[in-house]
Amino acid sequence: MQPSLSVSPVWRRPVSPIACRFAEGTVDLVVVGAGYQGLSTALHAARAGLSVQVIEAGDIGTGASGVNGGQVIPGLKQDPELLITLFGDEDGKQLTRFAARTADVVFDLIARERLDVEHMRCGWIQAAHTEAALQAAMQRNRQWRAQGADVALLNQAEIALLIGSEGYRGGFLDRRAGVVNPLALVHELARIATEAGADLATRDPVTSLVRDGTSWRVGTRSGRSLRARKVLLATNAYSGLLSPKLARSLVWLHSFQIATEPLPPEFDTILPGRHAVSDSRRILVYYRRSPDGRLVLGGRGSMRPPRTAEDWVHLERALLRLYPMLSNVAISHRWFGRVAMTPDHLPHLHEPEPGLLMVAGCQGRGIGLMVSLGEPIAHYVATGDPGMLPLPISPLHGIPLNRFRRIGIAAHVAWYRLLDGLER
Structure with a gap:
């Protein structure tokens, strides 16, 4: 991918000025x-x-x-x-x-x-990349359906069609x-x-x-x-x-x-x-x-x-x-x-x-x-x-x-990235 110097969010756009006032008392x-x-x-x-x-x-x-x-x-x-x-x-x-x-x-x-x-x-789709994650998605779907929420459980074929990418076992769809x-x-x-x-x-x-x-x-x-x-x-x-x-x-x-x-x-x-x-x-x-x-x-x-x-x-x-x-x-x-x-x-x-x-x-x-x-x-x-x-x-x-915390978090992130890579 080609480099870019932009470090601004893609949705930056002109906005209407807002009058700034400071109260007294x-x-x-x-x-x-x-x-x-x-x-x-x-x-x-x-x-x-x-x-x-x-x-x-x-x-x-x-x-x-x-x-x-x-x-x-x-x-x-x-x-x-x-x-x-x-x-x-x-x-x-x-x-x-x-x-x-x-x-x-x-x-x-x-x-x-x-x-x-x-x-x-x-x-919104929460995509499950492992069988354990899919089981968690099933539980989430069951619990929110019991609350009357407009949600659904996706199988492997359904999520591939909605995302346009292979590799997920299924997922949770919250409409x-x-x-x-x-x-x-x-x-x-x-x-x-x-x-x-x-x-x-x-x-x-x-x-x-x-x-x-x-x-x-x-x-x-x-x-x-x-x-x-x-x-x-x-x-x-x-x-x-x-x-x-x-x-x-x-x-x-x-x-x-x-x-x-x-x-x-x-x-x-x-x-x-x-x-x-x-x-x-x-x-x-x-x-x-x-x-x-x-x-x-x-x-x-x-x-x-x-x-x-x-x-x-x-x-x-x-x-x-x-x-x-x-x-x-x-x-x-x-x-x-x-x-x-x-x-x-x-x-x-x-x-x-x-x-x-x-x-x-x-x-x-x-x-x-x-x-x-x-x-x-x-x-x-x-x-x-x-x-x-x-x-x-x-x-x-x-x-x-x-x-x-910064040292500990950095170590945890590195370890978790390794684990995630092994689960592909």
């Missing part, structure tokens, strides 16, 4: 971070009549919300029966119902608000899922949140959060300061020095992605139904077709920021393993972003001090999960009633020896 809610979680919460809080200030360290979409793979997948990593085991009958069923609707929330929002977001609700232009979605969320009355400031990182009586004092690098009755720290993998304890509770990774040039018509057998796909490998890859016909593929990358195009070679190898006929198709775009995972692969909701909220951990479900969390979090901020929260408020615990 005291507001009901300060949201730190203008990603899906922060902007969705700001939108619902503003529409509930709260005064809201959103503060973003960079530009809209420069974090994970603008550089992810665009797959909108309902559910969580864990299936319904395990969620009920972990959280109990009542809370587990409530979380399952919430998780089942996350894709609905995103696509209904796009339609209801007439958002300028390219999207296709064409389903509730789809894909969006992730950058357009976060920009449109910013637009409707500000139109609802939320103030938004960009390129001004929050540098201090101090509890002061019954409220919080929030300071930024530019010297701005205001008071807030409640604060939502919606920074996830980018929490850093602002909340070291939150940062120590997470494992952050780099997600790398590539996109080909638009594929010519002779390759229309590749994802002909435009399904999004993730495979079952330990170091999985995920891929889809873009609206203009490119193949977009992503997966884990190095723990350090990339330096040259060689840092994406492992994805080019994966692409050719799936579709060897694309050996002469150029890679036009390469990019990466930081994502956060939790040790138990569940999203976590914390309130370590009164009025300071934070949610972290997406595990590949970030678009649907974080957009959907906006309304219940806003309700909790407005009323203090946790009844709508789909997750329990849990203690914030750091991971032991977290500062050595």
Whole structure:
């Protein structure tokens, strides 16, 4: 494949400017971070009549919300029966119902608000590369069918036809899922949140959060300061020095992605139904077709920021393993972003001090999960009633020896890649 110097996502496009405003005095809610979680919460809080200030360290979409793979997948990593085991009958069923609707929330929002977001609700396939993975897909299909979800189990012939690639034993098809232009979605969320009355400031990182009586004092690098009755720290993998304890509770990774040039018509057998796909490998890859016909593929990358195009070679190898006929198709775009995972692969909701909220951990479900969390979090901020929260408020615990995580993760990734290679 021919080299490319582009390190921007394929869906970069001009967006309408959003007026940036900074409130003065005291507001009901300060949201730190203008990603899906922060902007969705700001939108619902503003529409509930709260005064809201959103503060973003960079530009809209420069974090994970603008550089992810665009797959909108309902559910969580864990299936319904395990969620009920972990959280109990009542809370587990409530979380399952919430998780089942996350894709609905995103696509209904796009339609209801007439958002300028390219999207296709064409389903998601979890492709099983081993017999054990196929058995897991069978269990997932059984459990979600019991919940009334529009899902199906694929055999080897069916998945080969839908993906356009041989080698998978079968898979799980979730027709509730789809894909969006992730950058357009976060920009449109910013637009409707500000139109609802939320103030938004960009390129001004929050540098201090101090509890002061019954409220919080929030300071930024530019010297701005205001008071807030409640604060939502919606920074996830980018929490850093602002909340070291939150940062120590997470494992952050780099997600790398590539996109080909638009594929010519002779390759229309590749994802002909435009399904999004993730495979079952330990170091999985995920891929889809873009609206203009490119193949977009992503997966884990190095723990350090990339330096040259060689840092994406492992994805080019994966692409050719799936579709060897694309050996002469150029890679036009390469990019990466930081994502956060939790040790138990569940999203976590914390309130370590009164009025300071934070949610972290997406595990590949970030678009649907974080957009959907906006309304219940806003309700909790407005009323203090946790009844709508789909997750329990849990203690914030750091991971032991977290500062050595980069070494450990790199070793695990190398080992898992070896195991995945042996299973071909």
